[in-house]
Amino acid sequence: MTTDVTSAVEPQGPEDAESSRSDAARAATRETLEDYTLRYAPRSYRRWLPGVVATSALGGIAYLADFSIGANIGIAHGTVNGLLGIAVAAVIIFVTGWPLAFYAARYNIDLDLITRGAGFGYYGSVITNVIFASFTFIFFATEGSIMAQGLQLGLHIPLPVGYLLSTFLIFPLVIFGMKVLAKLQVWTTPLWLLLMVVPVGYLIIGHPESVNTFFSYGGRDGGSANFASVMLAAGVCLSLIAQIAEQIDYLRFMPPRTPDNHRSWWRAVILAGPGWVIFGAVKQILGMFLAVYLISNVAGASQYANEPVQQFLGTYQQMMPHWLALLLAVVLVVISQVKINVTNAYSGSLAWTNSFTRVTKRYPGRIVFLVVNLAIALTLMEFNMFDFLNTILGFYANVAMAWICVVAADIGINKYLLKISPKAPEFRRGMLYNWNPVGVVALLLSGGISIAIFFGAFGPAVQPFSPIFAVAIAVLVTPVMAIVTRGRYYLRRTDDGIDLPMYDEHGNPSDTTLPCHVTGLDFERPDMIASARRGPDGEVRYLSSLALSTDRTGEHVLPPQ
Template sequence: MKWFQGPTQTTRSEHIEDYAIRKIPSYYRWPIPAIIAVLLGNSTAMFFFTFGAQLSYVVGWPDMLWPLSYFFIGSTIIGMMMIRLASKEGLTIDLMTRGMGFGYMGSAVTSFIYGMNYVFYFLFEGTIVTHAISLYFHVEFDAVEGTLIFGALGLVKLLFVWYGMKALQIFQTWGVVIYALLLGLCLYQLTHHYQVAGPDRWVLPWLPEHSMWIAFMMANGQMVFQGLMAADYGRFAKENSGYRGGFLAMIGMLVPMFVTILIGPLFAYTLMPTITGGDAKMLAADSGYVFPKVIGIWGVLFVLVTQFRVNVMNLYSGSLALSNTFSLAFRFKPGRQFWMIIVYVLGCVFYSFNIVQYLENWLAITGILTNTWIFIMLADHYVCRKLLRLGPTDFIEYRRPFLYRWNPTGLISLGFGVSVGVFGMLGLYPIYYASFLSMIVGAVLHIILTAATRGFYYFTEFPYDRETHWIPPSYYRGKAPDG
């Protein structure tokens, strides 16, 4: 069991703050299996049942395997690289962003959007379980009663994540056992009381034009985000975990995720013929409807447990991002727990005003921004630093005294890349190209701008307390190790 055990000689305050805006010390590291146990909460989210069903509606079987393979391979590579950087540095993605092309105030911008992303994920996931409870107990979903259910469940989630990674690891380890038992019960009921529709029934009679591009767009939106989320927890891995540790963490998270995705169309196509009222296709992809229909009150409990497991992660990651934003922009440092409460309160407010109806548009925009942001960071490390040698590769500086407030190379690239994506959303070209073009344009432009400025914006002064093997090339124009 030591593989699943985190650090023991730690303080209560460390568990609460969880090094949200500081470097993680060596003694506060976790083994890879313990990190995978936490990431399983994300792997089994109800979102992925719905994602799998919707993907099958777009391209059917076996064509859905192509975008899923792209998702799996791309996410593994991106997550492996990001976890390797995060664990080596012991920093959150937001802290690393400071020194990787954005500057310390520039990272506050990306952190804020990233944090708001988690507010909307918290809203979406919480809506599913509220929907399940409302349907089963015949309560008005979009009335005051629904808001009270959403708020009460959110308070319980706050308790589970109050003590950070330590509490998350315990909760997720035991939660996966309950999840597996209830999923097993649901599959048993499905196979014994319904005419099961296997993959041969997921085949579409014909493939609509551009449907494969739409499927790849759906996969692309999740590919980068999953690697990004994994890195927020992968930062707790031992410093020498390297690419191997990152690879194992991603495989441990993605394999159960893809099982969940493939179960989605299994339920959808099996139940669709039995649904007589409403939009059968939409309801068959709605986890809040499907599981209570198959196993009754146990289905409500299944949705409840599953959504708790992923939404505590949304609360946690959102609090990390907002901590970084406000500590930089306003030097306001009330602590990670404060920002967890803010994520919860915003979720309740947005739910009561039915903001969820705009969720798709918001996630499309932030998905474009997130993809572009992370590709810029990867281009910065692997091209600008490793290939062009315009910055050190043996450390990433995150401290304010050594960094520019704004690094124009990353910010201009991000703005330009996102603008290209938004033009697609506005209909100036097919929207399914948007996320691909934005992340490629942003990364390429960052390389061009960093090369043109010859690394000038990496440091205001080179950090005197950092050891480095980096020898700047003759064309470098920034602050060098020798002053």
């Protein structure tokens, strides 16, 4: 049940007003105890082993959109251009995703909280939250469309009804947080891997000629390898760069890194963080391979070779009776859609909630924005966005790359190389400036110019290279803006008013707890900040970051230092 924690009329008396605000903060806190919306994920909750967190995170990349993306770029540009484009995109995604994944796992915060202190400011990261929320409903709609295609093929359910089913199926699973999602991802992964890998292995072993056909395929125009086609293919693949934000929604629950677990900890962070793109690239190549196989062996297959359910059905039919092949293809599509869309819905609801609460100081409940996100995705499906997938992804790639590359550049260059940006992440209200021109200006320039290039504003010769411009501008402008502003807009304060260490002897966030004056609950040290209002005897009082984010009066916000 969703709770609007700030809908009550403010009482007139100051004591009643403070009591009402405390009740609102307590209600918001109770609702976020499962998924830690807007908050640092405390050590007391992070009880999973690194391998479990990694498996859960990788379960979120079970989507079949990779097969469609690979098929589309292969059909459009040919195998060689498609493979090179996938490789270019994978390298960029891995390099930019690495610092983000490390910060999430090391400091146990999501990408929104990382973005705040990596060049954008307390309110500035609202812009990137909207970008990420857009990613979740675009890919929810893509996967929902694929599932609807499977239901239509296997059960003759009309596509509009299939869109509804693929949406409503996800809702009850996402009401709960990380505990349920982790179990779902771990339990379904073995069957998903088996259904996906076996048919491809069969084709390679049983029909070796399909491999030669695949590598010689020239695409729709039959052209040879060329740089423009490679970059157009890479641009579509780079739309997935924002997937690192969904990986981080799991990685923030990593246990502390200690001498006893450091190997498994690093392995989990690398594989489930930037390493997700390795698995994604493999799926794109497999989608291209299956599409070429269908086009080469089935009459009229070019009309549907980009649909994953048709790709697997056509392959399964080489191995078994039609009814069993159809059953397995539909099962694979349904499992894949559920595995990824619980993550899309979950992460999208967090992103919308973060933005709304920060701007309005009201916490309406994550379930409200779960409904909003699913409604937008359903609308896209009903308008048949699948037919325009390449164009949508190509456009979105420029925006997503601008955001991710700016944050990665701030961490890698401004924090570690130039040492202008504070190395330790900061996300708490009052500690940050509301806006930081470093990230905001870099995002606007990178995204704006690359989008203009994408739509041909600088001529057709430059148009295919909009992804390169998005990356280059972000990486260049971010440190330049930090140097120009001399880093003065990163931290509003360096002292949070608490005389306790933030980190333990291994550099992990401390698990020491402090009482929150507003909610009456105990929170761990990294999630706390001193109140600007002293107690009746002049004693320091503490607030959790969530209580402070819902403080509409601003009376608890510490003054600039």
